Amino acid sequence: DAGVIQSPRHEVTEMGQEVTLRCKPISGHDYLFWYRQTMMRGLELLIYFNNNVPIDDSGMPEDRFSAKMPNASFSTLKIQPSEPRDSAVYFCASTQDRGRTEAFFGQGTRLTVV
Amino acid sequence: GENVEQHPSTLSVQEGDSAVIKCTYSDSASNYFPWYKQELGKRPQLIIDIRSNVGEKKDQRIAVTLNKTAKHFSLHITETQPEDSAVYFCAATSIDSNYQLIWGAGTKLIIKP
Numbered sequence: 001d002a003g004v005i006q007s008p009r010h011e012v013t014e015m016g017q018e019v020t021l022r023c024k025p026i027s028g029h030d031y032l033f034w035y036r037q038t039m040m041r042g043l044e045l046l047i048y049f050n051n052n053v054p055i056d057d058s059g060m061p062e063d064r065f066s067a068k069m070p071n072a073s074f075s076t077l078k079i080q081p082s083e084p085r086d087s088a089v090y091f092c093a094s095t096q097d098r099g100r101t102e103a104f105f106g107q108g109t110r111l112t113v114v
Numbered sequence: 115g116e117n118v119e120q121h122p123s124t125l126s127v128q129e130g131d132s133a134v135i136k137c138t139y140s141d142s143a144s145n146y147f148p149w150y151k152q153e154l155g156k157r158p159q160l161i162i163d164i165r166s167n168v169g170e171k172k173d174q175r176i177a178v179t180l181n182k183t184a185k186h187f188s189l190h191i192t193e194t195q196p197e198d199s200a201v202y203f204c205a206a207t208s209i210d211s212n213y214q215l216i217w218g219a220g221t222k223l224i225i226k227p
Contacts, residue, residue: 099207099215105157
């Protein structure tokens with residue numbers, strides 16, 4: 001397996017634009033997590049899915065953020081409209097067993113909103 | 115809910131010396147404690163983990179110790195090398211956190227040549 005794959009690696013967008021981040025988890029992993037990483041706030045869990053179903057989205061900062069997982073091999077995180085404070089590195093991770101086994105992270109998407 | 119505190123936030127050691135990073139947790143039911151290493155510009159990657167039925171675990175130059183009574187666990191790196199320079203994150207998980215990983219804030223380890 002190629003590991004968790006995220007796209008794009010870098011995204012620069014203007015304030016107010018819609019941004020869509022993509023993730024392909026490792027095949028066979030039942031859990032998928034979206035994290036945001038900033039210097040100020042460290043690693044923040046935004047949302048996680050189990051078998052394609054959103055389980056906990058309490059970390060999603062506000063209604064501008066939404067996430068979907070239409071099938072076991074694909075998830076998106078959308079920000080609409082984007083704001084400069086959304087600038088961060090967004091990681092997707094997948095695991096076989098929630099928080100009790102290794103979480104495999106994608107390479108991340110560095111988002112810059114200007 | 116679970117809370118994980120990590121210290122120090124920055125640690126600078128001479129190459130060849132040992133480094134120790136400590137984490138404390140609040141939930142006595144926590145039972146899984148992984149450590150992740152994140153090199154500059156890269157993804158976090160698991161380097162070692164320990165479960166609550168074990169007090170210590172080693173893997174070459176790295177080791178993790180767990181003190182369940184005091185609710186703290188530590189990462190030990192011996193004979194540090196330049197490639198050990200990175201940010202290290204501890205985490206904990208328990209049934210009370212719905213098995214979500216609760217992360218420490220990270221420690222930036224700097225290895226001085």
